Amino acid sequence: xxxxxxxxxxxNVGDYLDPPQLLVCIQLASSWKPPLIPRLWxxxxxxxxxxxxxxxxxNTSDTWTEADDQRLRDLFVxxxxxIRELDVSSPYLIAAASSAETCTNLCSLxxxxxxxxxxxxxxxxxxxxxxxxxxxxxxxxxxxxxxxxPANRGQGQGDLGRQARLLDGWNLVQHIWLLVxxxxxxxxxxxxxxxxxxxxxxxxFSRASLAVLxxxxxxDYSPDHLDLFEILIALPxxxxxxxxxxxxxxxxxxxxxxxxxxxxxxxxxVGSGTMHNLLENLPGLVSLTIGTFxxxxxxxxxxGRLMKSTPSQLKELYFSHISPPLSFEDYWAAMLLIPxxxxxxxxxxxxxxMEIAKAAGKHCRQLRVFRQAYDGLSxxxxxxxxxxxxxxxxxxxxxxxxxxxxxxxxxMEVQSILVRPWVCAQMTVFRCQIVGVNRLAVEEQxxxxxxxxxxxxxxxxxLEGEERLAVERLVxxxxxxxxxxxxxxxxxxxxxxxxxxxxxxxxxxxxxxxxYYTVDGVKYLQYDGPIPNTLELSLESGLERLAGLKDLEMFxxxxxxxxxxxxxxxxxxxNWPKLxxxxxxxxDTMPYVEYNVRRAELREYFQKLRPDVVHATMETSLGxxxx
Numbered sequence: 001x002x003x004x005x006x007x008x009x010x011x012n013v014g015d016y017l018d019p020p021q022l023l024v025c026i027q028l029a030s031s032w033k034p035p036l037i038p039r040l041w042x043x044x045x046x047x048x049x050x051x052x053x054x055x056x057x058x059n060t061s062d063t064w065t066e067a068d069d070q071r072l073r074d075l076f077v078x079x080x081x082x083i084r085e086l087d088v089s090s091p092y093l094i095a096a097a098s099s100a101e102t103c104t105n106l107c108s109l110x111x112x113x114x115x116x117x118x119x120x121x122x123x124x125x126x127x128x129x130x131x132x133x134x135x136x137x138x139x140x141x142x143x144x145x146x147x148x149x150p151a152n153r154g155q156g157q158g159d160l161g162r163q164a165r166l167l168d169g170w171n172l173v174q175h176i177w178l179l180v181x182x183x184x185x186x187x188x189x190x191x192x193x194x195x196x197x198x199x200x201x202x203x204x205f206s207r208a209s210l211a212v213l214x215x216x217x218x219x220d221y222s223p224d225h226l227d228l229f230e231i232l233i234a235l236p237x238x239x240x241x242x243x244x245x246x247x248x249x250x251x252x253x254x255x256x257x258x259x260x261x262x263x264x265x266x267x268x269x270v271g272s273g274t275m276h277n278l279l280e281n282l283p284g285l286v287s288l289t290i291g292t293f294x295x296x297x298x299x300x301x302x303x304g305r306l307m308k309s310t311p312s313q314l315k316e317l318y319f320s321h322i323s324p325p326l327s328f329e330d331y332w333a334a335m336l337l338i339p340x341x342x343x344x345x346x347x348x349x350x351x352x353x354m355e356i357a358k359a360a361g362k363h364c365r366q367l368r369v370f371r372q373a374y375d376g377l378s379x380x381x382x383x384x385x386x387x388x389x390x391x392x393x394x395x396x397x398x399x400x401x402x403x404x405x406x407x408x409x410x411x412m413e414v415q416s417i418l419v420r421p422w423v424c425a426q427m428t429v430f431r432c433q434i435v436g437v438n439r440l441a442v443e444e445q446x447x448x449x450x451x452x453x454x455x456x457x458x459x460x461x462x463l464e465g466e467e468r469l470a471v472e473r474l475v476x477x478x479x480x481x482x483x484x485x486x487x488x489x490x491x492x493x494x495x496x497x498x499x500x501x502x503x504x505x506x507x508x509x510x511x512x513x514x515x516y517y518t519v520d521g522v523k524y525l526q527y528d529g530p531i532p533n534t535l536e537l538s539l540e541s542g543l544e545r546l547a548g549l550k551d552l553e554m555f556x557x558x559x560x561x562x563x564x565x566x567x568x569x570x571x572x573x574x575n576w577p578k579l580x581x582x583x584x585x586x587x588d589t590m591p592y593v594e595y596n597v598r599r600a601e602l603r604e605y606f607q608k609l610r611p612d613v614v615h616a617t618m619e620t621s622l623g624x625x626x627x
Contacts, residue, residue, distance in 0.1 A: 037082065042083065043083070043085035046088045072093060079102075080102030086103065098178045103182065105183070108188040109183060113192050136174070145173070145174065145199050145200070170199055172195075184214070189210075189220070190221075191220065206223050213235065222245065228243070240261060242263075260282050287317075289317075291319070293329055293333040315346065316344070317348070319333075330355045331355050334355035334356045342366070343366055345367060347371070354387050361394030366401060367399040367401070370392065371404060372406060375618055389435065393420060396423070400423050403493075404429040414438075427493065430491065439532065439533050451471070478541045484535070489545040489549065496553065501558050532561060537557060537560070537563065537564050537568065538564065538565070544571065549576060555582055556582070558617060560584070566605055570609065573606065573610045580612070580613060581613065582615050
C-alpha cells in the first residue's frame, strides 16, 4: 500500500490549483482534506467565477436565493475559521458569514459593492409619517442604528413588497457591521458607499466599531458623517485611508506620530488651513488625493506664510477635479501648495492646469510624472478657455528624472523648445502639442509641389520670386522639425508618443444653427480643420530621426496637418517593431462627418503591413483611478 504524500508536498501542489480544482481533490482524496481545506477557504471572492462555482456546487442557478441560506450558513459554520480574506457582494453570503459567527480571523474584509438584485431602497417619493426602527439581529445595535422603514405601513401588496425590501436592507447593514465587529484583527477594510442607503449609521457607532480594529492598516469607507481626524486618532496604525468625504474635516490636527502614508479625499474641497495641518502633522504622508484646493480668505496672509514655511516630504499629489485653467484655485495651488512640495515625484491634475504646471517645473525638480488625468474630446478652445503655450516646457529643462509628460492640451512652441536644453533622458510617455512650426501656406505648398513634380526643387539657385520664397520657408520649417524630432529621438525608452488628439470641436453640432454643408445630397457638419503649423511627420521633415524608438507602442497624430503617406507607413512598419496602437488613421465616429477617403486608404495599407496594430482614437480618460 502506497504511503500518503507528506502534507508539505500536498500544500505545494495546492498553491497551483484554483478553488474548483482544490474542491475536487478534497472530495476525491480524504487524506488531502487536512492540508487543502485551509488553502481552499483562506480567501473567498464571490464575484470570481471559481468561487461562485465552489459555493454553488450542485446548484446551477446564477443567482443566490433564500433557499441557499441554510446551506451557505452551514458552510461558513464549518469552514469560516479558515477564512483570512473575504471579498463579497452578495447579501446572502454576507448574512451567512455574519450569522455563522466563525469568520473571526479575517485579515481583509472587502465589500466593494452590494449586488442588490432586489431594490432595497425605493426613491419613488418622500416618506410620510416619519421612520420607525426595524428588528435588531444583535443587542450591539440597541439605540444606535436607525432604519429607513416608513412609520405608516400600508396594507397594499405593493406596500408590503416594498417593506420587505427595506427590511432586507435593514438586516443587511447589521450583518455587515457585525462582521466588522467580529474581526478585531482586520488589517484591510473596504465598505462600499451604498451601505448608507440601507440604514442610518450614527458616527458614534461607526467610530466605536472601527476603534477596536487596532491593527487596521487600510480603510476605504465613505460615511455620511465622520470626521477625518477622529478616524486618524482612533486608528493609529492606519497607513492608507480612502473616503468620499466632501470636506477635509477639521482645520486643525494636533501633532501626532501617525504613520498614515496614503490619503484619498478625492471629493473633498480642501482649504489651505486643512492642507497645512495635514502636511505639518502627518510627516509620513507619501500620497495625497484631493478634489480642489482653495485659499481660506479670512486668514490668507497668515496661512500663506505657514504654507511656505516648512517643505513637505509628499511624493504623490492628485487633484481629482481641479477647476478650469486660469481659476483662483489653480493660482493659489501654484502659489502656496506646489512650492512646499519639493520632493514631489508624481503630479496628476484632472484638467488643464497652466499655473500648476509652471510651478511644478520651477519647484519640483524630482518630478517623474506629470499627467493630465482628463482628456476632453477637443483640444481647440471650448467656452473661451485657451491655455498659454510653453507652460510645461520648464519641466523638460529642470526635471532630470522626468519620465512621463502626459499633457496633450498643453502646447510647446518650436522657438521656445529650440533655445532650451532638455535634461531628462528616460522619458517613456510624451503627449504634448508642438506648434509654431511655420508650415507653408496653401498657395506656397502648391508652388513647392509643382517644383517637386517638375524636378526643379533641388535647383534653388535658378529659382526667383515666389518660388524662391516658398522653398526658403520650406527649408527653414523642415530644419526646425528635424531638430525637434532629433531631440525626441534621443528618448529611446519612449513607449507612448503623441503630438495630437481629437481636434474638432464636438460641441458644434449642439448649436441652434450648426454649420452644415452638402455633398451629393448628403448633409455633413463643418468641423474645425487640422491644427495649423504642426509637425508634418514626413521622411523629409525628420521622421527618420525617430528610428531609435524601438520600444514605441503607441503613436498618435490626430488633428495634425501631417503629410504621412505610404512611404512613411513603410518606414514605421519596419522601424517600430513593438507598435501596438496608432491614433490618426482610425475610423471616424464623429456625428455627420464626411468619409475621409485618403485616411481610409492609408489605414487599409498599414493594416496589410502590420495587421497587429490597432487603429483607434484616445478614449476619454480619468487616469490613475481617481474615480
